[in-house]
Amino acid sequence: MGSSAAGGGGDGSGRAGAGDGTAIEVRGLRKSFGDLEVLRGIDFRVARGEVVCVIGPSGSGKSTLLRCVNLLEEPTSGTVTVAGVEITDPEVDIDRVRRRIGMVFQSFNLFPHLSALGNLTIAQRRVLRRDKAEAARVARERLARVGLTDKESAYPAQLSGGQQQRVAIARALAMDPELMLFDEPTSALDPELVGEVLAVMRSLADEGMTMLVVTHEMSFAREVADRVVFMDGGVIVEEGAPEQVVGAPRHARTRSFLARVL
Ligand code: ADP
Ligand code: MG
Numbered sequence: 001m002g003s004s005a006a007g008g009g010g011d012g013s014g015r016a017g018a019g020d021g022t023a024i025e026v027r028g029l030r031k032s033f034g035d036l037e038v039l040r041g042i043d044f045r046v047a048r049g050e051v052v053c054v055i056g057p058s059g060s061g062k063s064t065l066l067r068c069v070n071l072l073e074e075p076t077s078g079t080v081t082v083a084g085v086e087i088t089d090p091e092v093d094i095d096r097v098r099r100r101i102g103m104v105f106q107s108f109n110l111f112p113h114l115s116a117l118g119n120l121t122i123a124q125r126r127v128l129r130r131d132k133a134e135a136a137r138v139a140r141e142r143l144a145r146v147g148l149t150d151k152e153s154a155y156p157a158q159l160s161g162g163q164q165q166r167v168a169i170a171r172a173l174a175m176d177p178e179l180m181l182f183d184e185p186t187s188a189l190d191p192e193l194v195g196e197v198l199a200v201m202r203s204l205a206d207e208g209m210t211m212l213v214v215t216h217e218m219s220f221a222r223e224v225a226d227r228v229v230f231m232d233g234g235v236i237v238e239e240g241a242p243e244q245v246v247g248a249p250r251h252a253r254t255r256s257f258l259a260r261v262l
Contacts, residue, residue, distance in 0.1 A: 022081070023048045023179050023210040024069060029078035031064055038064045040234035042078070046179075051211045053221040053242070056231035057257055062214045065231070066181050069212065070101045083178050099127055102172030102180040106187045108164040110156040116143060116167045117152040120174045128175065135174075142170040146200050162193030166200055179210035186217060216261055222246050230254045 024046040031039040038061045046052050054062050067073040069080055071087050071094050079088045087097050110119050120139035124130045130138065143152055146166040156164050165185055172180060182201065186194040198220050205211055205224050215221060221228050221242055228245040230237050232253050238245055249255045 020084075021048050022046070023050070023083060024212065025079075025081040026065075026069070027079045027081075029065070029068060029080065030076045031061075031068060031073060032076045037076075038234050039068070039075075042234075042236060044229060044236060044239065046210060046212055048210050049208045050226045051205045051209075051213065051224055052227045052229060053225040054212065054214045054229045054231060055216070055218070055221060055246075055257070055261075056237075057260075060231045061234045062231055063183050066103075066183050066212065066214060069181060070098050070103060099175055100178045102169075102175060102177035104165070104168050104172055104180065104182045104185050106184040108156070108161070108168045108188075110164055110167055110171070112156050115153050115155055116148060116159070116170075119156075119167055120171050123171070124174050138174050139170075142173045143167070145173065145203075146170045147196075160193055161189045162196045165189065165197045169197075169200055169204075173204075179212070180204065182211065182213040182215070184214050184216065186215070218246055218258070218262055230257065232257065 022045055026042055026044050029039050029042040030037065042065060054065065056062055064073055068075050069082065071080070075088055079086055081087065082097055083100055085092055085097050087094060111122070114122065117136065117139050120142060121135040124135040124138060125132065140149070140152065143149055146169055148163060148166055148170065151159060151163060156167070159167065185201070186197050189197065194217070198217060201211070201213070201220070202224050225242045227239060228242045229239040230245055230249070237253050238249065238251050245254065246258065249258060
């Protein structure tokens with residue numbers, strides 16, 4: 001995987017940095033809820049095509065970080081730049097940027113009254129203004145990609161948790177995202193269903209998708225991530241190659257976390 005060729009900065013289109021191979025850049029990010037400071041100065045960068053796994057204890061701020069990356073939460077201070085657009089700039093039309101970011105949550109959040117196909121076509125039609133035939137064509141292609149060609153007519157309640165999460169991933173992919181954010185996508189699944197979802201994520205990574213993944217699946221982090229970020233208490237304690245962070249952590253806090261989850 002790895003970053004694409006380094007290039008110049010601005011391209012004159014108002015998307016300064018879009019050509020430099022950076023998918024996500026977070027600088028000095030802080031987020032408070034009332035008196036509680038949840039993110040206490042986060043700096044990191046994700047290159048195009050890179051897979052970064054975020055690990056850390058419950059309450060360390062992982063979900064808040066992901067939610068700041070697509071502005072589901074508004075940072076208290078700091079900047080977030082996604083695909084060359086500084087989304088923390090109040091002038092930016094966040095909806096335009098957000099549609100370039102796929103997001104998959106722990107709870108699958110499918111529309112219960114729509115079939116798998118309907119779940120994949122609705123945003124394509126409403127947001128991307130694709131016509132019915134084109135939306136259905138893309139939907140079927142994405143369902144095939146997650147191995148669910150035979151389930152296009154099924155409603156969420158008729159699908160297993162693993163199948164529902166694969167539909168949720170396909171739904172995000174139907175929007176042709178430039179990057180994908182995953183927040184503990186397998187945490188709500190029965191253990192025997194985790195593998196099928198991780199396999200889909202692994203194939204996306206192999207195809208070069210830029211991915212920021214909060215996960216407790218250490219084998220996935222070790223095998224698929226280009227880089228692992230360990231967060232605790234609203235800061236990045238350490239980051240580096242998976243074999244270093246997971247295999248030979250430098251910090252006592254990382255070691256004690258890994259001792260609990262491995
Ligand atoms: P993680 O995903 O690592 O478990 P979170 O980002 O969900 O951590 O939460 C970090 C901290 O922020 C927790 O103490 C949580 O209770 C708090 N928090 C998260 N969202 C909100 C919110 N909307 N309002 C108040 N506190 C919140
Ligand atoms: Mg979380």
